Each structure stands twice: as structure tokens, then as C-alpha cells.
Amino acid sequence: MRERESDLESLIKQTLHENVDRIPAPVPSGEGWDRLFQELKRHRAERSMQRWKQGAAVAAAVLALVVGLAVFAVPGKVGAAGQKVIHIFKEKIGESLRITSIFNDDDATPANPDTVNPDGRLTRGPRTVTLEEAEALTPYDLKVPEYLPEGMELAEVKIKEMSGATVEVRIIYRGLPGELQIQETNMVIETMEAGNSRKEDIHEVSINGVAGMMITKNNATRLQYNKDGITFVLMILGDQPIDEIIKVGESIR
Amino acid sequence: MNIGKILGKINPTEERLFRLLYEKHYPQCYRIALSIVKNRELAQDVVQDTFIKVLDSLHQIRDMEKFDSWLAVVATSKAIDILRKRRNMVFMGDTETIMPYVSEQGAEYKTPDILAEDNELKKELFEIIQRLKPAYRGVVYMRYYCDMTYGQIAQLLGIKEGTVKSRINRALGLIRRKLSNKRTYHNVPKLVQKRVGGQDA
Numbered sequence: 001m002r003e004r005e006s007d008l009e010s011l012i013k014q015t016l017h018e019n020v021d022r023i024p025a026p027v028p029s030g031e032g033w034d035r036l037f038q039e040l041k042r043h044r045a046e047r048s049m050q051r052w053k054q055g056a057a058v059a060a061a062v063l064a065l066v067v068g069l070a071v072f073a074v075p076g077k078v079g080a081a082g083q084k085v086i087h088i089f090k091e092k093i094g095e096s097l098r099i100t101s102i103f104n105d106d107d108a109t110p111a112n113p114d115t116v117n118p119d120g121r122l123t124r125g126p127r128t129v130t131l132e133e134a135e136a137l138t139p140y141d142l143k144v145p146e147y148l149p150e151g152m153e154l155a156e157v158k159i160k161e162m163s164g165a166t167v168e169v170r171i172i173y174r175g176l177p178g179e180l181q182i183q184e185t186n187m188v189i190e191t192m193e194a195g196n197s198r199k200e201d202i203h204e205v206s207i208n209g210v211a212g213m214m215i216t217k218n219n220a221t222r223l224q225y226n227k228d229g230i231t232f233v234l235m236i237l238g239d240q241p242i243d244e245i246i247k248v249g250e251s252i253r
Numbered sequence: 254m255n256i257g258k259i260l261g262k263i264n265p266t267e268e269r270l271f272r273l274l275y276e277k278h279y280p281q282c283y284r285i286a287l288s289i290v291k292n293r294e295l296a297q298d299v300v301q302d303t304f305i306k307v308l309d310s311l312h313q314i315r316d317m318e319k320f321d322s323w324l325a326v327v328a329t330s331k332a333i334d335i336l337r338k339r340r341n342m343v344f345m346g347d348t349e350t351i352m353p354y355v356s357e358q359g360a361e362y363k364t365p366d367i368l369a370e371d372n373e374l375k376k377e378l379f380e381i382i383q384r385l386k387p388a389y390r391g392v393v394y395m396r397y398y399c400d401m402t403y404g405q406i407a408q409l410l411g412i413k414e415g416t417v418k419s420r421i422n423r424a425l426g427l428i429r430r431k432l433s434n435k436r437t438y439h440n441v442p443k444l445v446q447k448r449v450g451g452q453d454a
Contacts, residue, residue: 025280
């Protein structure tokens with residue numbers, strides 16, 4: 001039986017070779033080659049792109065893992081490094097980089113045009129000025145902090161003149177620890193935008209004897225209080241101790 | 254700048270080499286494809302798929318002398334792939350009938366009736382193989398035309414080695430049965446048995 005099976009297999013082998021190798025085949029055409037060549041290039045491009053994407057995905061996963069481990073191991077240092085990266089990005093691409101934080105709703109939009117209010121008065125859109133110009137344009141005594149977190153420097157001053165004599169000034173400090181914004185306006189704001197903050201993120205604080213509210217969220221802190229008819233909103237973006245923003249607030253005299 | 258063009262770039266030397274290989278091996282590839290898919294258009298598709306695979310992976314081949322057998326393996330595998338993908342399609346009257354070859358090999362050593370019987374047997378055998386289900390036809394080609402081991406076939410098809418063995422055994426069983434229906438296999442001339450015998454599965 002086994003012998004017969006072997007015979008059959010050998011016979012199949014011989015039959016296939018004899019028959020297949022003698023099937024008439026057309027001569028390969030130039031057109032066929034061109035089509036194949038185009039397809040080959042497309043295939044190769046797709047494969048390279050796929051490999052590149054796979055490589056990028058693996059790299060991103062490794063990076064995420066490393067960052068995750070680093071955050072877990074040395075949260076402070078990683079936070080500072082992250083802020084450094086953010087700072088570099090902000091320096092390079094400026095306003096186009098928008099960071100999701102509790103500050104977004106306060107962010108001045110430079111592209112805002114001047115608008116005419118229903119009462120006919122003009123609201124001038126936010127514009128960048130010098131600190132001296134801002135001091136000259138505000139109908140109130142514009143205050144600057146005497147204390148700044150280490151590494152922070154004055155970066156920008158923006159002014160927005162609203163209807164009536166309401167003027168809002170935003171003083172922006174930037175540095176390796178992150179960003180500090182101080183917003184001063186002669187419109188008393190009694191409420192504070194809390195977004196979807198959790199209860200435990202909201203704190204009542206005292207700034208030079210004045211009651212204020214503070215929200216800490218997403219690596220950012222916002223402090224708001226009213227003093228002498230002026231609303232102060234301080235915002236720190238970056239890994240800074242909560243005390244820092246209070247110290248800045250208390251140094252605004 | 255089109256990134257696809259950059260990524261898909263093939264340098265002129267490569268292109269010349271690819272074209273030479275294509276022109277030289279096209280007939281072999283086409284024959285294998287046609288004998289399995291039995292349709293000229295599908296055979297052309299198989300040829301294209303085969304050369305894309307082969308030329309794109311050319312750097313992986315260490316011994317160019319094995320290019321022929323590698324091409325045969327890839328062509329067989331691509332042909333089976335195409336049949337598998339299109340098994341639900343019905344080809345209206347375009348199935349190629351491949352005429353069995355009548356061998357004159359060894360004619361000088363055989364009597365005319367033995368030669369005639371030998372040729373008749375091969376003709377019937379080739380027709381039977383051609384009519385096997387694609388799954389069986391594929392493994393039969395891989396095993397007996399490409400000389401692949403069970404393990405190699407299993408790896409290529411992504412199935413278990415046992416499945417390959419079982420498919421081949423079933424295919425052999427079918428071939429034997431159909432051959433027996435046409436003739437008494439036991440009556441295969443002794444000379445043919447002796448000439449082709451002695452090789453184990």
C-alpha cells in the first residue's frame with residue numbers, strides 16, 4: 001500500500017512538472033511591466049508608510065510609558081521639565097498654542113476687533129501695550145506684584161477698553177516655572193468661573209485681609225478677589241506650590 | 254512634495270534588475286498561475302501579485318539560484334489566495350481547459366502500448382488534479398510541484414501542519430479513487446510503477 005502511495009505521489013510530481021512547464025505563456029509586454037512597476041512603487045510606499053506609522057506608534061507608547069513612570073517617580077522635576085517644553089513651544093508658536101486649563105475662558109483674543117455697543121460707545125479689542133502705556137490708559141491705579149515666583153519675567157501687557165470707563169488690563173509674566181497672569185479690571189466681579197471644578201479644588205483664602213476664592217485644577221491655579229473696587233484675577237499655569245499665588249497676591253499693594 | 258513618491262522610490266539599478274527578473278521568469282509564473290486558477294485574467298492578476306511580493310522582498314533572498322523555486326511557491330500561494338477570495342464568484346464560460354501534455358520521454362525504452370498507457374495515465378491524472386477543489390489543488394501543487402515540506406506549506410498558508418497532511422491525504426485519496434474509476438490503478442504498468450516508485454510522502 002505504502003509503495004503504491006509513493007508511486008502515485010511520484011506520478012503526480014512528474015505529471016505536474018510535465019504539464020505545467022509546457023503550458024504556452026505569452027511574452028511579457030512592456031505595458032504589463034509598466035503597470036507592475038507602478039503597482040510595485042505604490043505598494044512599497046504604502047509599506048514604508050505603514051512601517052513609519054508603526055514605528056511612531058511604538059515610539060509614542062514608549063515615550064508615554066517613560067513619562068508616566070517619571071511622573072510617578074519624580075513628579076516635581078517632570079512637571080518643571082514639562083513647563084519648560086510648553087514655554088519653548090509658546091515662545092516658538094506664540095498664541096497658536098492653546099493649553100486646556102481653567103484659563104481658557106479668560107484668554108484674551110487678539111483677533112477680537114473693536115466693536116460698537118448698542119449704546120453707541122466703543123469697546124476696543126484687546127491690544128498689546130507697554131506697562132507704562134497701560135498705567136497711563138487705566139482710570140485706576142494699576143498695581144504690579146512686588147513678588148514673583150523665581151524665573152518669571154514680564155512678557156506682555158494687554159489692555160481692553162470696554163464700554164464706559166471700564167478697562168481690563170492683563171499683565172503676563174513668563175518663565176521656566178510656567179506662566180503668571182494678573183488681570184485687573186475696575187468692574188467688580190462678584191462671581192468666579194469655576195467650570196466643572198470639583199468641590200475639593202475650590203478654596204476660600206484671605207489676601208491681605210480680603211476674602212478671595214482659589215481654584216486649583218489641571219496644573220493651574222486661579223485666584224480671584226476684589227479690593228477697592230478693583231477685581232484681581234491671578235492665574236498661574238505650571239507646577240507651582242499653591243502658596244506662591246497667594247504670595248504674589250499679597251505682594252500686590 | 255508627494256511623500257508616497259519618496260517612500261516608493263526604486264533606483265534605476267533596482268528597476269533594471271527587476272525588469273530582467275520579470276521578463277525571464279514571467280512565463281514560469283504565468284504557467285503556474287494559469288494551471289491553478291484556470292483563467293487567463295486571474296492568472297495575470299496572480300502574476301502581478303507574485304512579482305510585487307517577490308521583487309519587494311528580493312533583498313531577503315540569499316541564494317539567487319533558489320529564485321525559481323521561491324517564485325513558484327509565491328505564485329502557487331497567490332493563486333490559491335485569489336481562488337479563496339473569489340470562490341463565491343462564478344466565471345461564465347471563461348475557465349481555461351489546459352490540455353494535458355503527452356510525454357514522449359523515454360519513448361525509446363518503452364513499447365508503444367506502454368508509452369500510450371503511460372501518457373493516458375498522466376493525462377487522466379492531470380485532469381483529475383485540475384478538477385480538485387482549490388484547497389486540495391493548492392496543497393498538491395505546493396507539495397508535488399514546488400517540493401515544499403508539510404511544515405513550509407503550513408507556514409505559508411497559516412494553518413497547522415496536521416491540516417496540511419490531512420488535506421494532502423484526502424487529495425491523494427480522491428485522486429486514487431477517481432483514477433480507479435477510470436481504470437484499475439492496480440493495472441498501472443509495472444514499468445511505470447518502477448520508474449516513478451520509491452519516493453515516500
